[in-house]
Amino acid sequence: MTNLSTSISLQTAHFASETTWNDVPDTIRHQGKRALVNFFACCLAGASAQAIGMMLAVAGTPGGARIVGRTATADAMTAAWVNAASANILDFDDTLPDTIAHPTAPVAAPLLALAETRTERPIPGRDLLMAAILGIELECRIGRALSIRHYRRGWHITSTCGGLGAALACGRLLELSPHQIVCAMGGAVAQAGGVVETLGTMSKSLGVGGAARAGLLSALMATRGMTGPSQPLEGRYGLFAVMGEDVEPHDVVADLGSRWELADLAYKPYPCGVVLNAVIDACLALRMDIADMTALASITVSGHPLLKERADRPGVGSGNLAQVSAQHAAAVVLRKGRAGPAEFSDAAVTDPDTRALAARVSVAIDEALPMGAARVTVLRANQSHERTVLEPLGSAGNPMTDLDLENKLRTQWANAGIKGSPDRLIDALWSLDTRDDAAELTRLIG
Amino acid sequence: MTNLSTSISLQTAHFASETTWNDVPDTIRHQGKRALVNFFACCLAGASAQAIGMMLAVAGTPGGARIVGRTATADAMTAAWVNAASANILDFDDTLPDTIAHPTAPVAAPLLALAETRTERPIPGRDLLMAAILGIELECRIGRALSIRHYRRGWHITSTCGGLGAALACGRLLELSPHQIVCAMGGAVAQAGGVVETLGTMSKSLGVGGAARAGLLSALMATRGMTGPSQPLEGRYGLFAVMGEDVEPHDVVADLGSRWELADLAYKPYPCGVVLNAVIDACLALRMDIADMTALASITVSGHPLLKERADRPGVGSGNLAQVSAQHAAAVVLRKGRAGPAEFSDAAVTDPDTRALAARVSVAIDEALPMGAARVTVLRANQSHERTVLEPLGSAGNPMTDLDLENKLRTQWANAGIKGSPDRLIDALWSLDTRDDAAELTRLIG
Known part of the structure; x- marks a missing residue:
């Protein structure tokens, strides 16, 4: 042949x-x-x-x-x-x-x-x-x-x-x-x-x-x-x-x-940049750990330098840009417990509570994490919660x-x-x- | 503006x-x-x-x-x-x-x-x-x-x-x-x-x-x-x-x-490669010079090296290829006195008389001729007829x-x-x- x-x-x-x-x-x-x-x-x-x-x-x-x-x-x-x-x-x-x-x-x-x-x-x-x-x-x-x-x-x-x-x-x-x-x-x-x-x-x-x-x-x-x-x-x-x-x-x-x-x-489990999959999985897991999701003091998303390069986008104004914003992804998933098309829509981006929470998210580089992985750290009431995802859903390993x-x-x-x-x-x-x-x-x- | x-x-x-x-x-x-x-x-x-x-x-x-x-x-x-x-x-x-x-x-x-x-x-x-x-x-x-x-x-x-x-x-x-x-x-x-x-x-x-x-x-x-x-x-x-x-x-x-x-x-006056325009104009003029177009012994098309490079194509088998063949163009125009779509069709290419005449066409380089120009020389009954076209119809000068x-x-x-x-x-x-x-x-x- x-x-x-x-x-x-x-x-x-x-x-x-x-x-x-x-x-x-x-x-x-x-x-x-x-x-x-x-x-x-x-x-x-x-x-x-x-x-x-x-x-x-x-x-x-x-x-x-x-x-x-x-x-x-x-x-x-x-x-x-x-x-x-x-x-x-x-x-x-x-x-x-x-x-x-x-x-x-x-x-x-x-x-x-x-x-x-x-x-x-x-x-x-x-x-x-x-x-x-x-x-x-x-x-x-x-x-x-x-x-x-x-x-x-x-x-x-x-x-x-x-x-x-x-x-x-x-x-x-x-x-x-x-x-x-x-x-x-x-x-x-x-x-x-x-x-x-x-x-x-x-x-x-x-x-x-x-x-x-x-x-x-x-x-x-x-x-x-x-x-x-x-x-x-x-x-x-x-x-x-x-x-x-x-x-x-x-x-x-x-x-x-x-x-x-x-x-x-x-x-793809989520309608957004594949680089955010681990961030979303980590946030979904954190919702299991934290009973009360209000009054989160700060959220830190850490990952391979590529994550910061591609997705460190505060204050996005459209659903399209939200698809490549770690700030938006972490905030919306922590609030809603979902990451579907509605969570990456223009409407989701303009929600004031999500915007307020997204403003507390920072993106950090952790050279030790492989590409595609992410760690999310949440501070609430002087407690720190952390989840690391190495192989997010949809990756070759998962x-x-x-x-x-x-x-x-x-x-x-x-x-x-x-x-x-x-x-x-x-x-x-x-x-x-x-x-x-x-x-x-x-x-x-x- | x-x-x-x-x-x-x-x-x-x-x-x-x-x-x-x-x-x-x-x-x-x-x-x-x-x-x-x-x-x-x-x-x-x-x-x-x-x-x-x-x-x-x-x-x-x-x-x-x-x-x-x-x-x-x-x-x-x-x-x-x-x-x-x-x-x-x-x-x-x-x-x-x-x-x-x-x-x-x-x-x-x-x-x-x-x-x-x-x-x-x-x-x-x-x-x-x-x-x-x-x-x-x-x-x-x-x-x-x-x-x-x-x-x-x-x-x-x-x-x-x-x-x-x-x-x-x-x-x-x-x-x-x-x-x-x-x-x-x-x-x-x-x-x-x-x-x-x-x-x-x-x-x-x-x-x-x-x-x-x-x-x-x-x-x-x-x-x-x-x-x-x-x-x-x-x-x-x-x-x-x-x-x-x-x-x-x-x-x-x-x-x-x-x-x-x-x-x-x-x-464009003719539905073919622009490099052939001067060849066609020269052949149309030669029809004015020669009363009897039968029994042409040989035809020589001379031009800038580009003419030979682009259009020295004997024995073409389709209308599309005829559009870039100096042999076909010279033969069909000398025979028909026209150079329209019908003369560059698949049917025109298979016409036995045109094919026979095209077989007597050779393409030569004349470095002295500018790009776009052409000379056509026809031998018939021991007489030589020649036309040179420097600015063919459709060119900037004509x-x-x-x-x-x-x-x-x-x-x-x-x-x-x-x-x-x-x-x-x-x-x-x-x-x-x-x-x-x-x-x-x-x-x-x-």
């Missing part, structure tokens, strides 16, 4: 086209389901955001595909665009450590839209799951080849590589030939973009949504014979040369089928369990005010490989 | 928002009209391309905006996408020398779509013309700041900067505030992309069409309050830093309002006249089989600043 005599792009397309269910290890099949459970949770959490409403108002006309978490429907292209944006808007979605890509949003959204709108015959759950797994896997590999240097240069990797993941996944679901998939990849590269400057603003979602739409569009164009470059990844002016730095194209296909990027996918992911979906389902119970959706996701019609997934949402 | 204390992005937005009709010199007003005459000619020429049909089949549903050169209609977003792609697909559209950007296609298409679909009140012709002039001007300035290095790095500048031109032009037409226009620019930067690797394939059009759609979308989102970065151009991870090399951001606004990039816009542009539109109108006469459209374009409803333009096409 990794024939060195063919181009890297074509090898990539062959893998997307020819990998069978039996080629995929059980753990990876299960990881694909976990990614989808998490996708629906994030979509439900993000769908109520103002920017999502604007996107629908500007480009939405009713159609055959549902907008997850809203009552609206749209054509496939718009649904892919909006649902991908919803799933990523809070940065609550899955992450491939090292590259900081959020791979599932731009892949799952167009697949669902295709499943809902291709009415000739139902698309079996296993086909959608396979397409998602292969699209995510190859998207992550392309991102890994581009390396963290791509992000450091200012590329929002979720957007740039997302379109390729979407094209590969949709190409698989549409049963394109490897040659057609290369053409679809070319269409995705023709539209690849998204810069870090837009993070923290609504315009970010145009990049992420645009990637999902671009990939779906390119795959559909390829079914009709659209031509594209033969080496969209590694060509002289292809993705790697133009948007990368010292890329080794062969990294995309090295160990393909034996090593899986999906194994490394991490999930991953979210299946139940954690289910509960994340349950919580966001409730927050979104969806009628009925999420049990049927959760069941359908865990048993997706045996379901007759992948389009049922969105129909199971109230 | 070029207050140095505000950001470059905001100064750019102020210029788009606040420039009045009286601020625009007559020559530039007229250049704006020329750009639109040429836009319609290119749209009519490109609309029959296979890729355009595919785009409509995949994403088109009937709506309030027309697809120029076809009977189809679509929603504004899709019409902007398809019409921009049509106008550029043959590379027959206007060019800003130095940067090799084709600025009008991604700007004019969304403006027309807006004019057709905003039914509250008609949009006066002058408003559309002003929006086009300002969008093109600022798009060219952003491209000039990025410089030719942007293109050499592999960025298809028509796509990357096209979205900004579209956002600025649509922002102007929608009467956005400067702050809102900066947000629209942020949305365009979030979606900016397009690489040179896709040129010569259909996937190129997804980049160019995508730019038009992205700019329109961003402007419409900004009307509803979409937030974006405050410095989408010059920010740390904005357009210039991420997609440029040694960019001087101030170049965008230097001499704004006194020097106009539009003055340098060039128009620009296309208004009548040339009108005739380009007339020819493409006829080629497209549009009913009736193009006179009313041509009249409406030359008098656009006095017309009540810009939406009439597309309605005047049969």
Whole structure:
């Protein structure tokens, strides 16, 4: 499958086209389901955001595909665009450590839209799951080849590589030939973009949504014979040369089928910068230790220098900035005992009690703590309480369990005010490989 | 207007928002009209391309905006996408020398779509013309700041900067505030992309069409309050830093309002590489000299080394490659006496007589000839005929006249089989600043 005599792009397309269910290890099949459970949770959490409403108002006309978490429907292209944006808007979605890509949003959204709108015959759950797994896997590999240097240069990797993941996944679901998939990849590269400057603003979602739409569009164009470059990844002016730095194209296909990027996918328990996870876990634990949370004299958050660099942000004025403020995170979690989207909203930031408490939080460096760890020290009534978290929930050493992911979906389902119970959706996701019609997934949402 | 204390992005937005009709010199007003005459000619020429049909089949549903050169209609977003792609697909559209950007296609298409679909009140012709002039001007300035290095790095500048031109032009037409226009620019930067690797394939059009759609979308989102970065151009991870090399951001606004990039816009008489223009002019002249064009023994095309480097391509197999083949260009023009889209089509390439003649063409270097010039020498019946063209039609020294542009539109109108006469459209374009409803333009096409 990794024939060195063919181009890297074509090898990539062959893998997307020819990998069978039996080629995929059980753990990876299960990881694909976990990614989808998490996708629906994030979509439900993000769908109520103002920017999502604007996107629908500007480009939405009713159609055959549902907008997850809203009552609206749209054509496939718009649904892919909006649902991908919803799933990523809070940065609550899955992450491939090292590259900081959020791979599932731009892949799952167009697949669902295709499943809902291709009415000739139902698309079996296993086909959608396979397409998602292969699209995510190859998207992550392309991102890994581009390396963290791509992000450091200012590329929002979720957007740039997302379109390729979407094209590969949709190409698989549409049963394109490897040659057609290369053409679809070319269409995705023709539209690849998204810069870090837009993070923290609504315009970010145009990049992420645009990637999902671009990939779906390119795959559909390829079914009709659209031509594209033969080496969209590694060509002289292809993705790697133009948007990368010292890329080794062969990294995309090295160990393909034996090593899986999906194994490394991490999930976020809290909709905020991953650097704050340990702070939040420590504050949740402190609430167990301290019976009365009023009249806290001072709070000190200590960590690796990166924590101070990234998250020492007093007096933030928006939910977006609160997502990277240790002051806000410590204060809101100590007060509320929760760290969900509501705790990182614009409203949460303007709450006077939270602001007052946040003003008592200071951020200190403790070189002895590893990256990702944190210690929180609270002074109250001349007593000092302290908790140190070395491996916060969601880290490689302490991953979210299946139940954690289910509960994340349950919580966001409730927050979104969806009628009925999420049990049927959760069941359908865990048993997706045996379901007759992948389009049922969105129909199971109230 | 070029207050140095505000950001470059905001100064750019102020210029788009606040420039009045009286601020625009007559020559530039007229250049704006020329750009639109040429836009319609290119749209009519490109609309029959296979890729355009595919785009409509995949994403088109009937709506309030027309697809120029076809009977189809679509929603504004899709019409902007398809019409921009049509106008550029043959590379027959206007060019800003130095940067090799084709600025009008991604700007004019969304403006027309807006004019057709905003039914509250008609949009006066002058408003559309002003929006086009300002969008093109600022798009060219952003491209000039990025410089030719942007293109050499592999960025298809028509796509990357096209979205900004579209956002600025649509922002102007929608009467956005400067702050809102900066947000629209942020949305365009979030979606900016397009690489040179896709040129010569259909996937190129997804980049160019995508730019038009992205700019329109961003402007419409900004009307509803979409937030974006405050410095989408010059920010740390904005357009210039991420997609440029040694960019001087101030170049965008230097001499704004006194020097106009539009003055340098060039128009193409032939749908092929600009390096072939002199070859074609020489061959057209030779047809005047030689009564009988059969039995040509040999043809020699001489020029600057760049001509040989770019266009010494014997035996090409597609219309796309024919566009950069001196052999094909000389042969087809000597045989047909024309150099329109039909002469650079796949069908023209496979014509056996043209192929036979092309096989007798050789390309030679003449260091004495300046770049852009060419000499064609034909041997027939022991007689030698020679023509040298130093400034081909379309060059700065020999620009296309208004009548040339009108005739380009007339020819493409006829080629497209549009009913009736193009006179009313041509009249409406030359008098656009006095017309009540810009939406009439597309309605005047049969």
